[in-house]
Amino acid sequence: MKLLAKLSYGLAIALISSTAATAATQSYPDHAIKLIVPFPPGGGTDLIARDLAKTLSQQNKWNIVVENRAGAGGDIGIAAAAKANPDGYTWVLGQTSNLAINPTLHSNLPYDPFKSFIPISLVADSALVMVAPGNAKYSTVPEFVKAVNEGAPDSMNFGLPGIGTVAQLTTVLFERTTQIKITNVPYKGASDGLPALMGNQIQAYMSSIPTLLGSIKAGQIKALGVTSKSRVSVLPDVPTIDESGYKGFNATTWFGILVPANTPKDITVILNTAINKAVKDPDFVKRMGAQGATTLGGTSEDFTNRLRTDYDMWADVIKKAHITLAH
Numbered sequence: 001m002k003l004l005a006k007l008s009y010g011l012a013i014a015l016i017s018s019t020a021a022t023a024a025t026q027s028y029p030d031h032a033i034k035l036i037v038p039f040p041p042g043g044g045t046d047l048i049a050r051d052l053a054k055t056l057s058q059q060n061k062w063n064i065v066v067e068n069r070a071g072a073g074g075d076i077g078i079a080a081a082a083k084a085n086p087d088g089y090t091w092v093l094g095q096t097s098n099l100a101i102n103p104t105l106h107s108n109l110p111y112d113p114f115k116s117f118i119p120i121s122l123v124a125d126s127a128l129v130m131v132a133p134g135n136a137k138y139s140t141v142p143e144f145v146k147a148v149n150e151g152a153p154d155s156m157n158f159g160l161p162g163i164g165t166v167a168q169l170t171t172v173l174f175e176r177t178t179q180i181k182i183t184n185v186p187y188k189g190a191s192d193g194l195p196a197l198m199g200n201q202i203q204a205y206m207s208s209i210p211t212l213l214g215s216i217k218a219g220q221i222k223a224l225g226v227t228s229k230s231r232v233s234v235l236p237d238v239p240t241i242d243e244s245g246y247k248g249f250n251a252t253t254w255f256g257i258l259v260p261a262n263t264p265k266d267i268t269v270i271l272n273t274a275i276n277k278a279v280k281d282p283d284f285v286k287r288m289g290a291q292g293a294t295t296l297g298g299t300s301e302d303f304t305n306r307l308r309t310d311y312d313m314w315a316d317v318i319k320k321a322h323i324t325l326a327h
Contacts, residue, residue, distance in 0.1 A: 032063040036092040038077025040070045049093045055278040082116035086260040088267035100310040117258040119303035121275040122296035125254035127228035131221045141225040141244040148180045159193035159202040160186040170251040209292030227251045233289045
């Protein structure tokens, strides 16, 4: 009888827990959702997060509060999300640098990109653009490569917007793909190298499209190629590096929503469905296009596979180029 009573009690507790979890899922979300952005307000990641939050709120009547948790190259915000309660009320907009690059550059990160999170859905990705001074004699990627190969040693400089960034690693990948040898000149951030480019102190630069678009449109610098497989809508006349003769070249920055590991499956399904609807919204697609980004979507598995593929690709670039960060 005592055994039967214990079994009955255990079943009752399990049933109550299951019922409570189901009720919580059915009412989800019943209060504000926090979307962590691991960078300061006004940057590319922040703009995408706020656009996404706006679209999701309009479509679902959800209350989504964007919280900027900047610091340590974005790792502070990512770590905060990893430690959050896995109840579906804390999201993070992760991207390539934090999840696919930093784990190779840093051995002591307070999160694991594959174990600390459940990837919900990719949101968008964005190409980089390779540019040259407005008065440069070369106007295409092949012409630039020829100029480097025919120039005097150390006469050509390639600017790098930061060390360990997607732009720096894409530059390294470009140099490896084209088999050129060129002096790299690092700058603190994406916008810091622009004056040097316009002043002909560097002969090429790779950075995000929003950072360089105004100067390209003004004719102060010229776009040689974009790093994605397809051309971008805001620079329709600029060829891809792939179509410029370097088949298979593809390097973009992606952005995606993740939640802490152990978030209930029913909630992750709700979120994936909602985000896939949001990224198809015509206004959202238009706003992303204006930033040089392409909307994505897809399943959690798609996101996981993209993370793994890019993690392996960038780890290979980092190790072969012997890239390290000074401490």
